[in-house]
Amino acid sequence: MRFVYAVLRDAVVGNLPLRAMGLVYVTILSIVPLIAISFSVLKGFGFHQQMEPLLYNFLQPLGPKGAELTTQVIGFVDNIQGDVLAGIGLALLFVTTTSMAQNVEDSFNFVWRVERSRNLAQRLSEYLSVILVGPVIMVTALTMIASVESNTLVQRVIAVEPIGSTLLLAGQFAPYALVIAGFSFVYWFLPNTRVRLSSAMVGGLTGGVLWATSGVLFATFVANSTRTLSIYATFAIVVIALIWLYLCWLILLVGAQVAFYHQNPEHLRLGYRQLYLGSRQREQIALSMMGMVAGAFRDGRGRISLQAMAQAVKLPVLALSPTIRRLEHGGLLIRTADDELMPTRDPAGIRLIDVLAAVRNAQDADLFPEGRWPVAVRETGEQLDQALRSSLGDRNLYDLLDSQPGSSWISAERG
DSSP states (O other), X not given: OHHHHHHXXXXXXXXHHHHHHHHHHHHHHHXXXXXXXXXXXXXXXXXXXXXXXXXXXXXGGXXXXXXHHHHHHHHHHHXXXXXXXXXXXXXXXXXXXXXXXXXXXXHHHHHTTOOOOOOHHHXXXXXXXXXXXXXXXXXXXXXXXXXXXXXXXXHHHHTSTTXXXXXXXXXXXXXXXXXXXXXXXXXXXXXXSOOOHHHHHHHHHHHHHHHHHHHHHHHHHHHHTHHHHGGGGGXXXXXXXXXXXXXXXXXXXXXXXXHHHHHOGGGTTTTTSOOOOOHHHHHHHHHHHHHHHXXXXXXXXXXXXXXXXXXXXXXXXXXXXXXXXXXXHTXXXXXXXXXXXXXXXXXXXXXXXXXXXXXXXXXXXXXXXXXXXXXXXXXXXXXXXXXHHHHHTTOBHHHHHHTSOSSOOSOSSOO
């Protein structure tokens, strides 16, 4: 019940509806270039005839308007073919398409609380590979399924009961299985973080079921609202297409939210609320993380995952991120693209006072690094700094590790 409540809370109160609206706008601008590129690639393999049925199946909940809209979109794509798909025109199409993929990734990163997007090289290589190869794989799978169903041997096997009924039932569920597999791949691939396959599949199952159910309900709504939609005249097709696009994106984001909570159940209570930490807790996080990084470095592992740190200190990754940024700006920590942490230099040369200073002192990355404080406040701060220096001296991270013998120097006791 907590899980269901958290997903519904974020879908209604959170920014998911706003993100879905933004993706509808991006889709309108990018759908024709995206289909044009896919159409061109499929044409090279001789599969371009399958593009129109795929688009029609996606727009099928729109009823007769879906067929009309499919014809119009394919007409736009045909206008792009030829001289436009060369030179600068081709480059602009790829820029538009990758821009759409970037906006989709940003929305998924928002759901997964990921602060950093892929760099330019990763976008070009990973986005374009999926955009170019994905349609070919999808159409090839559909073609193979159709060819297998028409095979003479398969037809003889189907004639035998109960094999025939079982295969017929499996054939009816095959399109939904492909949708679930597609959703799962998107949830596993798009967020710029590690997503467990099991979590991606849970999100894909949720998104696929919601998408299939909403398709039936939306088709019923369109069929029963013909008279109401007639007041929009020729704009009716645009209105219902926008509504359907919005529902599709919202369902996709809700499925991503399910995948996120399946992998990170500690975020269920927090949701998108602002997280507040005291200065003492931030200092404890900094020392704990730098201690774990130093331990991994001394043991020869070199680096440790952020997820493992979060599990060790019993805090969500979102609570660790602000401290990690300060340690990075302080020149003590490196965060890799795979969300793994490693020290910038030998931990024997990193003093504990340096770790605390990275958290407590102003940095160049701060919006307001300096302020005007009363003399008494500055003197009190200097006294605190002097007390810390006197207490910690030149103790380094290895001294911190050695102060608690055993295989795990971080206590399971909180506080």
